[in-house]
Amino acid sequence: MRYILPVYTLCHGGAQRMIAELANRLVDTGHEVLIVMPSQGVVEYEIKARILQVKETILQSRHIPKGDVILSNFYTTAYPAQQASEEGKGLHVRLSLCYEPTFLRDNQYSFPSYHLTPHLLVLSRWQQDMIFLNHGIKGRIVPVGVSRFFHNMHIREQLNGPLRITSIYRKEEGNFSWHREQKYLLAELDLVKAAHPEVILNLITPPGEYAESEDIQFLQSTGKYNIYTPENDEELRYHYNETDIYVSSGSYDTGSLPGLEAMRCGAALVACYSGGNTEYAVHERNCLMSYRYENRLAKDVIRLIEDDHLRLKLAKNGERDSNVFTWEKSYSELERIVNDIVSRFHAN
Structure with missing residues (x-):
């Protein structure tokens, strides 16, 4: 499948690491992956996917090319992803790496962003419950992972x-x-x-x-x-x-x-x-x-x-x-769930 990932930035941080790990594994398993970023975005992780950095500071649907799945994450990427989806550019699936309304400003925009698509992925049961209580949407869990590179060196x-x-x-x-x-x-x-x-x-x-x-x-x-x-x-x-x-x-x-x-x-x-x-x-x-x-x-x-x-x-x-938490397991869950979402969507 062709995945389009509108991403705000790939600077050092847990959410950005997860995007990088999943994007790289999508590429490794044969998917085509394009990351679309605004002009101020930075890349501080090794990325195997192709990166398209637009000249504007705010992503819009016109920046998003056609694909099979548009995988948004932050609320600022969810709006252009949904509009692009409505324009026939791909199915919008949201991977929510944080629940923005409760700790970031502009929650008048982040809160209703959770009503844009029913196709929601979350990181934990706690986040799953919170979004379900507030929005009536039960996201499916893609757990965080740790690379095998991180291990006890016994020093x-x-x-x-x-x-x-x-x-x-x-x-x-x-x-x-x-x-x-x-x-x-x-x-x-x-x-x-x-x-x-x-x-x-x-x-x-x-x-x-x-x-x-x-x-x-x-x-x-x-x-x-x-x-x-x-x-x-x-x-x-x-x-x-x-x-x-x-x-x-x-x-x-x-x-x-x-x-x-x-x-x-x-x-x-x-x-x-x-x-x-x-x-x-x-x-x-x-x-x-x-x-x-x-x-x-x-x-x-x-x-x-x-x-x-x-x-x-x-x-x-x-x-x-x-040791239970690996990026391989995270990727396996992502691919399984997205495949199920896409097949159910096309069946309807």
């Missing part, structure tokens, strides 16, 4: 020294990161450092965001944190592998991919409940999880610092449980 034993506590930190400017609860994260990490001055605190941020963000540059100037800006997956994998405890403070995520990647690399996970992370994270079995209102993030990190046995047990269980 922690060689590093010795103090424990390393790591978290992803994204640019605050622009109000796109409030749901990550990053101010709460820093406050909790301060409590951890006060209780255990010997630990090392690491923050990982995309290089482009570090260059643009005065907030992140200020954090580095305080000397409290090691700020890492991995240029590629090799560097990111190393930072996950040197991490003893990975901390996720986000309170709203349909997939929450970094926590899963960190588990795959052998780090113990301490997380806030964010909805989507319950697909892989189970409190006291393979992580420590708290609700945001409990304000327990620092206490859980300190608990793992002081209890080596528990930390190692959760890390081992997390690494084992993460």
Whole structure:
């Protein structure tokens, strides 16, 4: 089949990684894939599909060529995808990588975008339930995955020294990161450092965001944190592998991919409940999880610092449980579900 993917950007991030992984596997299995992006979009992942970058900053239906399936994701791509579909350019299927109305501005546009097409794919049961309650559409689940490239390299034993506590930190400017609860994260990490001055605190941020963000540059100037800006997956994998405890403070995520990647690399996970992370994270079995209102993030990190046995047990269980989540499985579900949608549509 010919897939047309209108995509806002392919910068570093969990949603963009999933688009890249699925698009590449579509190409590998013989599908024709064309990614259509606006002029400001960037490509920070290896992409096997052909990319058409238009001159305008806003995608419109006239930018979308004819295909069998138009696979939108973000609400800004859903509108031109639906119009193109109505013009006979292909069947519009939406892969919702986040539920925008509850955490992004302009929800007067993002909310009704979920009424455009009944052909909906989601990442988790939590997201599935939320959209069903709000819109009456029950999306079919395409789970997140982790590449086999991310694995436990068993270097922690060689590093010795103090424990390393790591978290992803994204640019605050622009109000796109409030749901990550990053101010709460820093406050909790301060409590951890006060209780255990010997630990090392690491923050990982995309290089482009570090260059643009005065907030992140200020954090580095305080000397409290090691700020890492991995240029590629090799560097990111190393930072996950040197991490003893990975901390996720986000309170709203349909997939929450970094926590899963960190588990795959052998780090113990301490997380806030964010909805989507319950697909892989189970409190006291393979992580420590708290609700945001409990304000327990620092206490859980300190608990793992002081209890080596528990930390190692959760890390081992997390690494084992993460093996269920592969991009091969994600792609298999995507292809199976889309084939079913297309066959049912043409049968009617």
